[in-house]
Amino acid sequence: xxxxxxxxxxxxxxxxxxxxxxxxxxxxxxxxxxxxxxxxxxxxxxxxxxxxxxxxxxxxxxxxxxxxxxxxxxxxxxxxxxxxxxxxxxxxxxxxxxxxxxxxxxxxxxxxxxxxxxxxxxxxxxxxxxxxxxxxxxxxxxxxxxxxxxxxxxxxxxxxxxxxxxxxxxxxxxxxxxxxxxx
Numbered sequence: 001x002x003x004x005x006x007x008x009x010x011x012x013x014x015x016x017x018x019x020x021x022x023x024x025x026x027x028x029x030x031x032x033x034x035x036x037x038x039x040x041x042x043x044x045x046x047x048x049x050x051x052x053x054x055x056x057x058x059x060x061x062x063x064x065x066x067x068x069x070x071x072x073x074x075x076x077x078x079x080x081x082x083x084x085x086x087x088x089x090x091x092x093x094x095x096x097x098x099x100x101x102x103x104x105x106x107x108x109x110x111x112x113x114x115x116x117x118x119x120x121x122x123x124x125x126x127x128x129x130x131x132x133x134x135x136x137x138x139x140x141x142x143x144x145x146x147x148x149x150x151x152x153x154x155x156x157x158x159x160x161x162x163x164x165x166x167x168x169x170x171x172x173x174x175x176x177x178x179x180x181x182x183x
Contacts, residue, residue: 046157050139055109055132058118062132068105073160073181074153075100077108078144081121085166086148090127095170097129103182106130109138111147154181 004011051066068074077093079086097106108131110118115133122131142151145164152161160181168174 044141044159046139046141046153046159050141051157052136053134053138054136055107056115056135058110058115058131058133059122059128060130060132062135065107068107069153069157070155071105072155073104073178074151075104075106076142076151076153077106077148078111078138078142078150079108079148080111080113081117082113083147087121089148089166089169090125092168092170094125094127094129096174099170099175100178104178107132109134111144152178 048066048069051064051069053065054062055065056062065076075093075096079090081087093106093108106129108129110131110133113133118131118133121127148163148166150161150163150167150169151159154160161177
């Protein structure tokens with residue numbers, strides 16, 4: 001009896017690990033509960049008017065965001081050179097861009113920034129991911145409240161993922177997430 005009282009925590013932990021190992025579906029449910037990627041079934045779908053944003057390309061041709069709807073996944077990032085977390089995540093965005101540029105459209109919109117500052121930042125760091133400055137108002141449905149803010153949109157405009165903080169965009173989990181929608 002004393003053995004049980006002294007080791008109850010270890011016994012419960014061992015039982016929990018055994019359940020996770022023996023029943024992978026339980027593991028997935030717990031993972032979704034504590035580490036949700038996106039509630040896709042409840043996801044918001046952007047309308048055509050949300051996509052109507054005229055973009056001035058700084059290292060790519062200018063376009064309208066609506067021209068990118070319906071072809072590929074869209075990686076839509078709002079950032080600024082003045083934002084330390086934005087600058088922190090840029091190397092991982094560049095790596096993701098280099099490995100996924102054929103299957104994902106990248107749209108990085110510099111906000112509250114001078115064109116000259118953005119161009120200098122890109123040149124100094126050697127970044128090549130497509131960067132734009134919005135020339136028309138951004139819809140309230142995607143207008144960020146914090147920086148950086150990143151959306152991963154599917155071909156129909158459904159928000160698959162929204163991140164309101166800096167993130168390692170070149171992680172294995174991000175690549176697996178993209179793979180689940182591109183293959």
